[in-house]
């Protein structure tokens with residue numbers, strides 16, 4: 001089996017050389033950037049809005065137990081069944097159990113990233129249930145049997161031609177280059193599914209403690225249909241999604257839309273506070289909310305990095321990240337890509353296996369600058385690097401630095417080494433960049449600078 | 465012990481160490497704008513909205529144009545009915561719910577009606593050409609329509625048919641999002657509807673090459689009439 005770090009390097013190499021794909025990502029994201037800047041400037045004070053959003057999320061996360069208890073109690077008091085899952089397995093079991101006890105067969109899903117996290121589709125398919133993604137991007141990547149490329153724009157790496165061929169192959173539809181027609185194909189295919197599905201599975205963008213509601217943000221209307229028509233609705237969400245009050249949404253909804261997609265407000269922002277109530281004409285008979293921990297409490301326990309739980313998954317940090325733009329989403333091999341993925345994946349899935357992501361950064365800080373809830377992302381990448389080394393020292397590096405330190409502390413030795421280095425450097429050409437090269441990590445992709453013919457000290461001493 | 469207690473226990477344990485407040489080097493809570501102070505400020509940071517009702521209507525119209533919402537100011541019920549009748553050519557069946565405004569137009573069209581009041585068949589609702597609903601309010605700041613299960617005939621009426629028509633009154637126009645959430649609290653706090661949605665333009669997607677396409681899964685057309 002290949003390790004995550006090996007897979008990362010291989011895929012990064014390949015993706016970085018795929019200039020066509022990089023051009024596509026660049027052009028998609030540059031139109032996002034223009035829209036996003038325009039929306040931010042429409043705010044009378046974007047910076048104060050960010051600060052308040054950060055403080056509200058701080059309150060939510062730092063009093064998480066109180067808020068969650070309130071959230072669950074409120075939901076339960078209106079007929080919702082709240083389930084708690086400590087890990088992936090428990091969450092899958094809970095969902096399968098709900099589906100089985102309802103004798104359900106077909107399942108429609110709207111976008112749920114936590115579902116990717118617990119590999120719910122695989123579990124449902126293995127149990128022989130019919131499960132269909134309804135978000136257009138998710139529908140496309142599901143047909144391709146691949147993971148989302150971006151947790152907000154799942155199919156942004158594909159050209160319309162590829163999508164057309166995919167639909168032709170999988171759905172038997174005619175080829176077309178028209179995005180509108182392609183969208184209508186998906187609309188037609190999925191319409192039937194909504195009407196016949198027994199169970200709808202959704203995620204949630206926010207969990208409102210005060211009123212016991214989940215909030216779902218979407219553009220297409222697929223989540224609304226998923227939560228309206230099937231007789232059972234299951235919402236799966238991470239425990240960190242909490243916001244204390246309903247009115248906090250007046251700030252968070254426009255910020256999420258602005259940072260996430262350069263929109264003033266996403267097309268549908270819907271709140272669900274229970275199954276169909278006695279005075280209502282439609283909605284599911286059963287509403288289940290599954291709260292997932294899956295190592296979030298471990299991240300919570302790290303007070304320095306706790307604020308990574310403030311993330312509202314807008315995707316802005318991916319969009320501006322030079323690394324993401326060069327290596328693409330699949331290279332990460334994670335549910336959450338980009339800077340935020342690099343920060344939290346080591347906590348969610350193991351530091352040693354995923355520490356390499358924290359090194360895949362230019363530390364330019366673009367992510368930190370755009371984050372609507374002010375998560376100090378690039379410093380967290382440094383914290384991860386530090387923690388990884390404390391946790392498991394790299395002896396070769398330790399030795400190298402010990403030698404470096406001792407040379408730097410001894411001027412005579414230093415001068416001697418420079419002289420030797422200067423004499424030996426021409427020989428380096430023989431092994432430059434090859435396996436025998438001691439400096440290979442550097443020289444594989446970069447040139448080693450020439451050591452100057454004389455040091456500044458020599459120059460100073462020799463001047464007339 | 466239940467899983468709920470396990471998770472809450474781990475959270476309490478984790479929170480015994482306190483974390484710095486963002487933007488504040490020390491954990492100095494006194495500096496933090498508390499929610500009671502912050503809430504009144506939120507509207508000051510959001511995009512500007514004019515003072516008068518005319519400003520609000522103009523902004524709603526401008527946002528609608530950007531969103532491709534068909535926004536129409538009408539002077540009277542007659543005017544409204546005339547415009548809807550004109551739209552109705554080609555419709556075979558309409559869906560609606562009972563309400564002051566919806567009753568005033570639904571009857572006049574003489575078309576078969578699927579009413580959601582007492583429940584409905586999904587396939588029946590799906591076959592309708594249009595869903596006509598009322599709303600809780602309009603939000604000028606974002607060009608949004610706020611609907612709930614109670615005000616707009618349930619969850620699906622405003623999303624399943626390919627055309628959604630909203631009937632509203634001028635007095636329902638609110639300036640901004642904080643005002644819309646305040647309205648929800650005031651109107652429903654004792655017993656919220658199980659479904660609330662802010663609708664901002666017709667359904668859309670950018671999932672194919674980030675190119676905007678309307679009518680992804682929800683209505684391709686959104687018309688807002690304001691009396």
Ligand code: SF4
Nearest residue numbers: 311312314315317371
């Ligand atoms: S870390 Fe910040 S910028 Fe990145 S997805 Fe989360 S909220 Fe958005």
